[in-house]
Amino acid sequence: MTVKAYDSIKPIIWQDDTLQLLDQRLLPAEHTYISLNNVTEVAQAITDMVVRGAPAIGITAAYGIVIAARARFADNADNWQQAIEDDLQILAQSRPTAVNLFWAIDLMREVIKGLAVADPAATLLSIAKQIHEDDIAANVKMGNLGAQLIEGKCAVLTHCNAGALATGGYGTALGVIRSAFEQDKISLVYADETRPWLQGARLTAWEMVQEDIPVSLLVEGAAAHMIKTSQATDTPIRWIIVGSDRIASNGDVANKIGTYALAVLARHHGIKFMVAAPTTTIDMNISCGDDIPIEERSIDEVLSCSGQHVAAIGAQARNPAFDVTPAELVDAIVTEKGVVLNPDFEKIKVMMANVD
Amino acid sequence: MTVKAYDSIKPIIWQDDTLQLLDQRLLPAEHTYISLNNVTEVAQAITDMVVRGAPAIGITAAYGIVIAARARFADNADNWQQAIEDDLQILAQSRPTAVNLFWAIDLMREVIKGLAVADPAATLLSIAKQIHEDDIAANVKMGNLGAQLIEGKCAVLTHCNAGALATGGYGTALGVIRSAFEQDKISLVYADETRPWLQGARLTAWEMVQEDIPVSLLVEGAAAHMIKTSQATDTPIRWIIVGSDRIASNGDVANKIGTYALAVLARHHGIKFMVAAPTTTIDMNISCGDDIPIEERSIDEVLSCSGQHVAAIGAQARNPAFDVTPAELVDAIVTEKGVVLNPDFEKIKVMMANVD
Numbered sequence: 001m002t003v004k005a006y007d008s009i010k011p012i013i014w015q016d017d018t019l020q021l022l023d024q025r026l027l028p029a030e031h032t033y034i035s036l037n038n039v040t041e042v043a044q045a046i047t048d049m050v051v052r053g054a055p056a057i058g059i060t061a062a063y064g065i066v067i068a069a070r071a072r073f074a075d076n077a078d079n080w081q082q083a084i085e086d087d088l089q090i091l092a093q094s095r096p097t098a099v100n101l102f103w104a105i106d107l108m109r110e111v112i113k114g115l116a117v118a119d120p121a122a123t124l125l126s127i128a129k130q131i132h133e134d135d136i137a138a139n140v141k142m143g144n145l146g147a148q149l150i151e152g153k154c155a156v157l158t159h160c161n162a163g164a165l166a167t168g169g170y171g172t173a174l175g176v177i178r179s180a181f182e183q184d185k186i187s188l189v190y191a192d193e194t195r196p197w198l199q200g201a202r203l204t205a206w207e208m209v210q211e212d213i214p215v216s217l218l219v220e221g222a223a224a225h226m227i228k229t230s231q232a233t234d235t236p237i238r239w240i241i242v243g244s245d246r247i248a249s250n251g252d253v254a255n256k257i258g259t260y261a262l263a264v265l266a267r268h269h270g271i272k273f274m275v276a277a278p279t280t281t282i283d284m285n286i287s288c289g290d291d292i293p294i295e296e297r298s299i300d301e302v303l304s305c306s307g308q309h310v311a312a313i314g315a316q317a318r319n320p321a322f323d324v325t326p327a328e329l330v331d332a333i334v335t336e337k338g339v340v341l342n343p344d345f346e347k348i349k350v351m352m353a354n355v356d
Numbered sequence: 357m358t359v360k361a362y363d364s365i366k367p368i369i370w371q372d373d374t375l376q377l378l379d380q381r382l383l384p385a386e387h388t389y390i391s392l393n394n395v396t397e398v399a400q401a402i403t404d405m406v407v408r409g410a411p412a413i414g415i416t417a418a419y420g421i422v423i424a425a426r427a428r429f430a431d432n433a434d435n436w437q438q439a440i441e442d443d444l445q446i447l448a449q450s451r452p453t454a455v456n457l458f459w460a461i462d463l464m465r466e467v468i469k470g471l472a473v474a475d476p477a478a479t480l481l482s483i484a485k486q487i488h489e490d491d492i493a494a495n496v497k498m499g500n501l502g503a504q505l506i507e508g509k510c511a512v513l514t515h516c517n518a519g520a521l522a523t524g525g526y527g528t529a530l531g532v533i534r535s536a537f538e539q540d541k542i543s544l545v546y547a548d549e550t551r552p553w554l555q556g557a558r559l560t561a562w563e564m565v566q567e568d569i570p571v572s573l574l575v576e577g578a579a580a581h582m583i584k585t586s587q588a589t590d591t592p593i594r595w596i597i598v599g600s601d602r603i604a605s606n607g608d609v610a611n612k613i614g615t616y617a618l619a620v621l622a623r624h625h626g627i628k629f630m631v632a633a634p635t636t637t638i639d640m641n642i643s644c645g646d647d648i649p650i651e652e653r654s655i656d657e658v659l660s661c662s663g664q665h666v667a668a669i670g671a672q673a674r675n676p677a678f679d680v681t682p683a684e685l686v687d688a689i690v691t692e693k694g695v696v697l698n699p700d701f702e703k704i705k706v707m708m709a710n711v712d
Contacts, residue, residue, distance in 0.1 A: 028667075028668040028669065159577075190674075191671075192577070193551070193658065193667070194577065195549070195551055195575040195576065195577065196575050198661065198666055198667075201658075201659070201666050201667040201668070201671070202666060202667065202668065203668075205667050205668035205670075205671035206668035206671075208668075208671070209668050209669070209670040209671055214672070215671050215672065216671075216672045216673055216674050217655075217658050217659065217667055217671050217672070217673040217674075218658070218673070218674055219551040219552050219576070219613065219614070219658055219675075220551065220575070220576040220577045220614070221515075221548070221550065221551065221576045221612075221613045221614020221615075221617065221679075222613050222614070222674060222675070222676055222679070223617065224614075224616045224617035224620060224679065225613060225616055225650075225676050225679035225680075226674060226676075228616070256577070257575065257577045257578050257581060258575070258576070258577020258578070258580075259577075260580045260581055260584070261577065261579065261580035261617060261621060264580060264620060264621055264624045265617060265620055268620045268624070294581075299573075302549065302557075302573050302574070302575055303557070303573065305554065305661040305662045306661045306662045306664040306666055308662040308664070310554055310557050310558060310662055311384075311549070311554075311557040311558065311561050311573055312384040312557070312558065312559075312561035312562035312564075312565050313384065313565070314561075314565040315547075315557070315561035315562075315564070315565055315571050315572075315573050316570070316571065316572045316573070317572055317573040317574070318546075318572050318573075318574055318578060318582060319575075319578070320578055320581050320582075323577075323578075323580065323581035323584075324581075
């Protein structure tokens with residue numbers, strides 16, 4: 001089997017007993033790893049978006065808890081299981097929207113509770129590595145399931161980066177795109193540049209270029225024009241494919257700001273809207289998208305571009321990092337456990353019942 | 357009468373027999389005027405967006421023709437009326453979408469044809485100044501007419517810059533916003549930053565800040581989220597107000613890329629979509645928006661941000677500068693000759709019959 005380019009894209013590495021994160025703030029210009037030495041550094045790296053993407057945040061938090069447990073155990077072997085709760089709280093406060101973060105923390109907390117009072121690092125590390133590996137396996141499975149939904153050959157449009165960089169590897173939305181491209185179903189990938197952080201221009205385009213998947217960047221404002229005008233060309237956009245940071249139990253989807261507009265545009269133009277996300281992204285504890293906390297980040301991200309202040313001095317801004325697409329605008333949710341068409345609570349409940 | 361801040365915003369100045377343009381590429385950081393000495397420089401300034409905005413481009417072209425006539429007459433007083441046609445062609449090729457450019461060129465060409473073979477500069481200059489003054493007067497009239505459509509107090513959302521900087525002064529969409537704000541009908545102006553050129557962040561925000569009109573910048577992707585979530589607040593977005601670069605005779609509207617998506621979002625959310633433009637922007641020679649040439653600019657504008665290359669090396673891009681909003685998504689076209697609700701060919705024809 002040939003080694004695919006995405007095998008070389010590793011946002012999260014555990015090596016020599018340390019957690020190393022590819023600094024995604026510097027991509028694609030620089031390819032630099034940062035070593036994280038304690039839980040505060042891990043939480044800050046998540047907040048600062050050294051690592052981003054819901055699945056990748058969850059995996060990072062799991063490794064962060066290994067680091068925290070090692071330190072707490074060394075500090076006080078009798079009390080570490082109580083003391084580590086502070087660290088879990090620090091991690092939980094790093095970003096609010098991606099539920100994979102809380103899923104990973106909760107899973108690790110349960111494991112910690114069940115551990116004997118002995119050096120926990122090896123056990124927790126094996127769990128963290130399992131979360132990491134499971135995520136990659138889920139991505140590959142989703143990729144195949146999502147690709148099956150695409151009939152004929154067409155262009156697709158994606159938003160933000162839901163690729164290898166946002167996950168353990170391979171990607172959710174980009175996993176579907178990778179699989180479909182290998183099956184010769186995709187002629188061109190349109191990628192929204194995704195202001196303010198430019199994940200599309202910096203990360204998605206970088207992943208696609210590495211694998212010779214044709215990619216054409218758009219400013220967000222151009223998506224509607226391209227959807228409409230592409231229909232008369234030999235590369236019509238027939239699918240919008242995105243990832244998710246949290247899916248409510250009714251199928252409402254939180255994802256990077258700008259996603260909701262694409263779903264409205266897809267419905268208006270009669271094209272399809274697909275969300276690819278592992279079941280760890282589904283939050284069965286909330287009934288709908290209104291209950292998903294939407295992170296508002298610093299307005300400096302909007303007032304500046306490439307680190308340079310561009311806006312008029314004195315202008316205010318809003319910077320919601322995510323939006324919610326209502327389930328009725330979603331044609332398909334693709335998870336590693338199956339495809340849910342026209343999602344609703346009952347269908348999602350049935351699928352989640354199959355989750356181990 | 358107090359002098360309003362917008363009175364000090366002068367994108368185009370004719371002074372000491374030279375044309376001076378406020379270099380809008382440098383705003384808001386620098387407030388620098390460029391002197392244009394010949395028609396090639398004027399055309400290049402339009403192409404390079406030293407000056408932009410359909411009405412401002414038309415006015416600039418008119419002054420450019422004054423400069424051209426002066427040179428042609430000095431060169432050969434017997435032949436200048438024939439020779440200047442080359443200059444008109446150079447200007448006509450500077451940008452393709454804004455019809456005000458061609459309107460101004462055609463108007464000046466007709467005047468030139470009717471001139472006796474004598475020094476034409478004074479006559480043509482008086483015509484150019486009249487075009488400039490008429491545009492400002494039209495803006496003020498549109499501002500009042502558009503403001504009348506807004507009932508109650510609300511937030512509005514605008515895109516790109518259709519302000520004093522895009523016109524002779526005052527503005528089309530921002531003219532309506534200025535008038536409505538003075539009438540206490542606007543609580544907050546949301547302004548799309550408008551990638552790739554950031555006219556919203558750099559120009560619209562600058563105009564609003566100067567007049568203490570509350571302005572909040574958004575990345576384009578955030579518009580849908582703000583439209584939806586603002587409805588439950590005390591500053592609901594009830595109108596999207598934009599300018600136009602060309603309106604077809606059926607009411608289809610070409611405007612800055614990203615406008616069409618806003619019109620789809622307005623309809624989806626049950627809010628209103630207003631286009632403010634002088635009748636010089638209406639092209640009765642074309643039947644619909646499909647016939648409006650859409651400029652595609654250099655993809656470097658998309659691949660870079662603030663002059664810095666940000667996209668992955670090897671990524672392609674598309675950079676359409678405008679899109680077309682179909683008439684059925686337009687609730688009102690506001691011109692200096694009146695308001696056309698739910699525009700169609702018959703209604704527009706009736707209004708245009710009133711144009712001098």
